[in-house]
Amino acid sequence: MKKSMTGAxxxxxxxxxxxxxxxxxxxxxAVLPIYDEIFQQNEIRHILVRHEQAAVHAAEGYARSTGKxxxxxxxxxxxxxxxxxxxxDALMDSIPIIVLxxxxxxxxxxxxxxxxxxxxxxxxxxxxxxxxxKETDRLSGIIHEAFHVALSGRPGPVLVDxxxxxxFASGTYMPKEKARTAHxxxxxxxxxxxxxxxxxxxxxxxxxxxxxxxxxxxxxxxATELLRELAALTGFPVTSTLMGLGAYPASGKQWLGMLGMxxxxxxxxxxxxxDLMINVGARFDxxxxxxxxxxxxxxxxxxxxxxxxxxxxxxxxxxxIIGDVAHVLEDLLTVWKAQGSKTNAEGLSKWWKKIDEWRxxxxxxxxxxxxxIKPQHAIARLEALTKDRDRYICTEVGQHxxxxxxxxxxxxxxxxxxxxxxxxxxxxxxxxxxxxMAHPDALVINVAGExxxxxxxxxxxxxxxxHLPVKQFILNNERLGMVRQWQELLHGERxxxxxxxxxxxxxKLAEAFGAKGIQCADPADxxxxxxxxxxxxxxxxxxxxxxxxxxxxxxxPSGEPHNKMLLGAASTxxxxxxxxxxxx
Amino acid sequence: MSPLKIKKGTSKHSAYDLRDPNSDVVESHTLAVVVDxxxxxxxxxxxxxxxxxxxxESLTVAEIxxxxxxxxxxxxxxxxxxVIEQIKAQLGRIVPVHEVHDLTAEGASVERELxxxxxxxxxxxxxxxxxxxxxxxxxxxxxxxxxxxxxxxGTPEKVxxxxxxxxxxxxxxxxxxxxxxxxxxxx
Numbered sequence: 001m002k003k004s005m006t007g008a009x010x011x012x013x014x015x016x017x018x019x020x021x022x023x024x025x026x027x028x029x030a031v032l033p034i035y036d037e038i039f040q041q042n043e044i045r046h047i048l049v050r051h052e053q054a055a056v057h058a059a060e061g062y063a064r065s066t067g068k069x070x071x072x073x074x075x076x077x078x079x080x081x082x083x084x085x086x087x088x089d090a091l092m093d094s095i096p097i098i099v100l101x102x103x104x105x106x107x108x109x110x111x112x113x114x115x116x117x118x119x120x121x122x123x124x125x126x127x128x129x130x131x132x133x134k135e136t137d138r139l140s141g142i143i144h145e146a147f148h149v150a151l152s153g154r155p156g157p158v159l160v161d162x163x164x165x166x167x168f169a170s171g172t173y174m175p176k177e178k179a180r181t182a183h184x185x186x187x188x189x190x191x192x193x194x195x196x197x198x199x200x201x202x203x204x205x206x207x208x209x210x211x212x213x214x215x216x217x218x219x220x221x222x223a224t225e226l227l228r229e230l231a232a233l234t235g236f237p238v239t240s241t242l243m244g245l246g247a248y249p250a251s252g253k254q255w256l257g258m259l260g261m262x263x264x265x266x267x268x269x270x271x272x273x274x275d276l277m278i279n280v281g282a283r284f285d286x287x288x289x290x291x292x293x294x295x296x297x298x299x300x301x302x303x304x305x306x307x308x309x310x311x312x313x314x315x316x317x318x319x320x321i322i323g324d325v326a327h328v329l330e331d332l333l334t335v336w337k338a339q340g341s342k343t344n345a346e347g348l349s350k351w352w353k354k355i356d357e358w359r360x361x362x363x364x365x366x367x368x369x370x371x372x373i374k375p376q377h378a379i380a381r382l383e384a385l386t387k388d389r390d391r392y393i394c395t396e397v398g399q400h401x402x403x404x405x406x407x408x409x410x411x412x413x414x415x416x417x418x419x420x421x422x423x424x425x426x427x428x429x430x431x432x433x434x435x436x437m438a439h440p441d442a443l444v445i446n447v448a449g450e451x452x453x454x455x456x457x458x459x460x461x462x463x464x465x466x467h468l469p470v471k472q473f474i475l476n477n478e479r480l481g482m483v484r485q486w487q488e489l490l491h492g493e494r495x496x497x498x499x500x501x502x503x504x505x506x507x508k509l510a511e512a513f514g515a516k517g518i519q520c521a522d523p524a525d526x527x528x529x530x531x532x533x534x535x536x537x538x539x540x541x542x543x544x545x546x547x548x549x550x551x552x553x554x555x556x557p558s559g560e561p562h563n564k565m566l567l568g569a570a571s572t573x574x575x576x577x578x579x580x581x582x583x584x
Numbered sequence: 585m586s587p588l589k590i591k592k593g594t595s596k597h598s599a600y601d602l603r604d605p606n607s608d609v610v611e612s613h614t615l616a617v618v619v620d621x622x623x624x625x626x627x628x629x630x631x632x633x634x635x636x637x638x639x640x641e642s643l644t645v646a647e648i649x650x651x652x653x654x655x656x657x658x659x660x661x662x663x664x665x666x667v668i669e670q671i672k673a674q675l676g677r678i679v680p681v682h683e684v685h686d687l688t689a690e691g692a693s694v695e696r697e698l699x700x701x702x703x704x705x706x707x708x709x710x711x712x713x714x715x716x717x718x719x720x721x722x723x724x725x726x727x728x729x730x731x732x733x734x735x736x737x738g739t740p741e742k743v744x745x746x747x748x749x750x751x752x753x754x755x756x757x758x759x760x761x762x763x764x765x766x767x768x769x770x771x
Contacts, residue, residue, distance in 0.1 A: 120624060121624075121627070124624065124627060124628060124631055125631055125635050128679065129678075129679040129680075132623065132624075149679055183620070183679075183680075183682070184679050307673075307677065308673045308676060308677075309670065309673035309674045309676070309677050311673070312666060312669060312670075313670055313673075316666075
């Protein structure tokens with residue numbers, strides 16, 4: 001039996017049929033019919049954010065921490081343009097979200113109507129795909145298709161632009177099962193010959209490394225299990241990109257820590273010195289490779305990626321395997337076991353000896369002395385006091401983000417939400433709201449810098465309204481720390497516009513919203529203050545006053561290879577040449 | 585270096601890539617892209633080229649299957665082998681793109697372009713223009729006492745050559761369709 005209903009009702013029905021529980025949004029003229037339908041039902045919760053950018057980041061946080069599609073609903077014109085940063089963020093980090101935007105009525109499109117913007121035009125390069133729906137009959141089918149596209153293959157953001165007359169008009173509802181999906185079915189199984197080649201290379205390798213990325217997490221829990229099985233079976237060392245933290249447990253004995261620009265010494269040295277690199281769901285990002293010409297010069301490289309365009313884009317690889325991480329690892333393990341393969345024990349034990357020498361450098365060591373809190377110490381204490389809890393960590397972007405990645409340990413996937421590819425300041429606060437919505441009883445902390453946090457601080461209102469006890473842990477150095485660090489190293493210590501003047505009193509700010517504010521400036525008080533934050537049942541803004549001029553190390557200077565890391569302040573003089581200064 | 589080892593037709597990647605992937609020699613490739621004939625699909629394809637800094641030397645697009653809602657976009661592009669491979673892979677990622685064929689790499693193909701030339705002149709020049717048009721098998725599709733419009737079909741090189749000859753004879757205006765191309769044989 002065909003069901004006829006209005007477009008607005010279809011939207012809500014389609015979301016229900018897709019199992020959506022939460023929508024993050026902000027109403028406006030062009031989405032009023034949809035909001036009217038939301039008003040008349042109780043199955044889907046709507047979370048009213050304070051800015052559309054935050055709706056999209058919250059949807060991202062929800063998606064990342066659950067593996068499900070996050071949903072945002074915005075109005076036309078400014079609602080849609082405010083969503084652009086979040087869409088681009090989700091595209092860069094391959095996060096499945098769907099943004100539903102209102103549009104002026106079809107008969108007014110192109111007339112510069114009030115709150116009109118060419119939303120599909122503007123968002124075309126920052127979505128995986130987008131649709132302008134011109135007929136109500138097609139609306140529900142397109143929404144179902146949009147969910148399919150967002151989750152299939154390499155996940156990503158999609159947008160459905162819905163003119164107001166399409167929302168008012170009635171049409172036939174197409175159920176989820178009948179929606180068009182056959183045209184978009186990216187392959188998930190890897191080439192078995194190439195997988196067999198990789199298994200052979202693994203048996204021979206003397207200095208192997210598993211270089212894992214966000215693809216492991218996006219592939220789902222099975223991929224994480226298989227990666228851990230593979231690591232256990234082979235004894236290979238494991239490192240991960242910023243995106244992939246948690247796939248292999250930080251407490252695992254083969255864990256080398258994060259790699260890349262601010263990665264650990266042992267991880268980067270192992271990448272540089274390996275003879276077999278197995279890239280599992282990572283994309284040779286420029287934060288990872290450093291100088292491409294000198295990237296891991298003596299290794300055979302295998303690359304498992306679901307997106308063919310990631311293969312040979314930056315680094316030419318010897319064993320490209322196009323497929324989903326879980327499917328490929330499953331086949332790899334089958335081949336490995338079926339052939340009774342054994343690793344090169346002698347080579348591997350020498351390799352581990354070498355790695356242990358690098359580990360002994362203890363590149364993250366720091367000393368907390370004096371009366372000022374070191375940012376590393378603040379993160380280390382936060383880690384110590386929260387690691388045994390059911391915990392989710394978000395971050396903003398900058399030094400604090402790198403310190404969190406270095407000093408916090410992640411034992412499971414989907415526990416770490418950070419803006420990697422786009423590097424969006426203002427991401428973490430709304431993302432923490434999305435995460436807390438998905439996991440109401442968990443501890444959700446946003447590790448922030450004061451400058452990043454101010455970019456979306458208005459979301460404190462959202463946290464208060466919905467009783468979301470998110471903890472905003474702000475490392476306040478009154479500086480744009482990472483910018484300041486680069487100015488120190490690259491621009492003759494001319495600190496152009498990189499300090500935060502006229503900062504608010506964060507405690508009063510929190511209180512003005514109805515949240516709890518805590519300030520801590522003394523290392524001796526830090527643990528008590530953190531415990532006070534954790535014990536408070538409600539949102540907290542934690543203003544942690546830290547050392548103002550601390551730099552983030554280790555660091556691969558831009559334009560340099562992995563083995564030219566800077567380990568601390570002493571090694572920074574003239575470390576970056578003119579060529580490196582051009583890179584970001 | 586190993587190629588991607590994907591059988592022809594099973595992927596949007598070319599399997600027969602025996603060129604040096606690290607070569608910095610710039611090549612011209614003709615790509616045939618079969619897409620859903622839906623609003624914005626051409627913008628997606630050309631937006632990919634401009635957004636990622638690829639070249640478009642020629643572009644033609646038209647619906648080829650009305651019932652199946654399919655259009656065929658023929659793009660002539662230039663780049664090093666690795667850039668060409670990236671272009672194909674990036675095209676393959678676009679949701680309404682169904683097939684990407686590298687006609688230059690996948691074996692022999694035929695390429696044709698149609699062009700219209702308006703040539704104005706009188707006396708000896710006019711006669712010469714008509715004589716050359718005959719040699720090039722161009723048709724006269726419009727004529728006044730002082731001008732011709734020639735229609736010519738052929739490879740881009742042939743059209744270029746004809747343009748070179750018409751220039752001193754009073755060439756006023758040119759319209760070219762861009763290249764349409766098909767693989768030879770039954771494949």
